[in-house]
Amino acid sequence: MTTDLDQVLDEALEQQRAAGLYRRRRVQDRPQQPEAIVDGRPMLSFCSNDYLGLANHPEVIAALQRGAERWGVGSGAAHLVNGHSAAHHALEEELADFTGRPRALLFSTGYMANLGIISALSGRGDTVWQDRLNHASLLDGALLARAALRRYPHADTAELDRLIGDRDTRMIASDGVFSMDGDLAPLPALVLIARRADAWLLVDDAHGLGVLGREGRGTLDHFGLDADQVPILMGTLGKAFGTFGAFVAGSDALIETLIQRARSYIYTTATPPALAEATRTSLALARREDWRREHLQALIARFRTGANQLGLPLSESPTPIQPLIAGSSHQALAWAAELEARGILVGAIRPPTVPEGSARLRVCLSAAHTESMVDYLLDALAALQPAAPSDETGDRKP
Numbered sequence: 278m279t280t281d282l283d284q285v286l287d288e289a290l291e292q293q294r295a296a297g298l299y300r301r302r303r304v305q306d307r308p309q310q311p312e313a314i315v316d317g318r319p320m321l322s323f324c325s326n327d328y329l330g331l332a333n334h335p336e337v338i339a340a341l342q343r344g345a346e347r348w349g350v351g352s353g354a355a356h357l358v359n360g361h362s363a364a365h366h367a368l369e370e371e372l373a374d375f376t377g378r379p380r381a382l383l384f385s386t387g388y389m390a391n392l393g394i395i396s397a398l399s400g401r402g403d404t405v406w407q408d409r410l411n412h413a414s415l416l417d418g419a420l421l422a423r424a425a426l427r428r429y430p431h432a433d434t435a436e437l438d439r440l441i442g443d444r445d446t447r448m449i450a451s452d453g454v455f456s457m458d459g460d461l462a463p464l465p466a467l468v469l470i471a472r473r474a475d476a477w478l479l480v481d482d483a484h485g486l487g488v489l490g491r492e493g494r495g496t497l498d499h500f501g502l503d504a505d506q507v508p509i510l511m512g513t514l515g516k517a518f519g520t521f522g523a524f525v526a527g528s529d530a531l532i533e534t535l536i537q538r539a540r541s542y543i544y545t546t547a548t549p550p551a552l553a554e555a556t557r558t559s560l561a562l563a564r565r566e567d568w569r570r571e572h573l574q575a576l577i578a579r580f581r582t583g584a585n586q587l588g589l590p591l592s593e594s595p596t597p598i599q600p601l602i603a604g605s606s607h608q609a610l611a612w613a614a615e616l617e618a619r620g621i622l623v624g625a626i627r628p629p630t631v632p633e634g635s636a637r638l639r640v641c642l643s644a645a646h647t648e649s650m651v652d653y654l655l656d657a658l659a660a661l662q663p664a665a666p667s668d669e670t671g672d673r674k675p
């Protein structure tokens with residue numbers, strides 16, 4: 278039986294490889310930083326979501342160490358059993374303050390938070406509208422809820438408005454910053470549509486928090502929206518905040534409901550309390566140190582100016598996520614391999630993570646990069662072989 282299983286799986290894996298869709302892990306041998314050691318080789322990395330350069334900050338490391346001395350390592354149980362420590366509790370209060378909402382609730386990961394929110398707040402017979410490019414965890418949340426999942430064309434609020442019509446809608450969910458495109462969701466228009474449709478608006482601001490807005494309060498602050506307009510805000514802690522985990526912020530009723538109903542909250546072990554201590558420190562640094570956001574914005578501008586001058590297939594993105602659309606998976610892989618040969622690591626993102634025909638290099642900038650690192654990347658991009666003529670990128674360079 279085992280042989281049969283392996284044979285079937287091997288054939289499927291081989292097909293995936295032939296289609297340029299095989300994914301492989303690389304072994305990192307250093308803490309998160311641009312100057313990485315990858316599979317034993319020094320590389321300059323543009324792949325990390327550590328947007329503010331906090332993952333490896335001495336104060337955050339020290340907070341984790343002190344936290345381990347105070348709390349040990351494991352939390353020992355789920356939050357509702359006896360895993361909810363004063364460290365978790367204090368972090369939740371600080372996240373509520375940060376987001377300007379009455380309460381916040383920690384989840385072990387962003388993936389689990391999205392599953393938990395949507396399945397706790399919707400069910401069979403409810404309709405949940407989602408942007409076509411939403412993160413997989415939002416889509417999976419609606420599937421888990423057994424709600425009717427309807428997707429609207431990316432950022433097309435006129436079409437969403439038309440599609441919703443007079444239909445009964447429970448919830449509209451959107452990334453705040455799209456994870457593979459770096460563009461911002463049209464949140465002001467989504468707020469109006471949600472209000473008209475009497476639907477709850479959920480924004481997953483995994484890539485906006487820490488990066489955009491005053492003190493890094495994210496995409497909502499960028500647009501000047503307040504908590505009433507977006508009643509359900511989800512954020513992750515493993516990106517700009519440099520640690521791990523996620524949270525939901527909202528009203529007392531929302532948080533109490535999630536505590537009672539969200540299965541991905543109830544049935545899992547709480548993250549280590551020491552981690553909460555580390556996040557308290559990184560949150561304070563992220564709020565306080567505006568220079569990180571300013572430096573990051575300067576790097577984004579430098580990269581975009583340089584990439585435009587080179588005629589690279591750049592998308593509209595004001596964030597550290599700067600995709601270069603290759604078209605086919607093979608083309609994206611070929612470009613990534615060329616960069617790798619020059620000691621630069623950039624992720625080749627392919628279907629199903631992005632739609633068919635829109636495989637890309639996903640350049641991720643961080644406040645930990647220097648200007649000369651960005652210039653080095655631009656030099657390497659300038660030397661890329663142009664896309665094959667048959668490719669969907671047409672005759673655009675590279």
Ligand code: PMP
Binds near residue numbers: 386387414452523
């Ligand atoms: N939402 C978005 C938009 C994301 O990009 C990610 C992570 N890639 C998640 C949710 C999941 O967060 P986590 O990694 O904490 O599970």
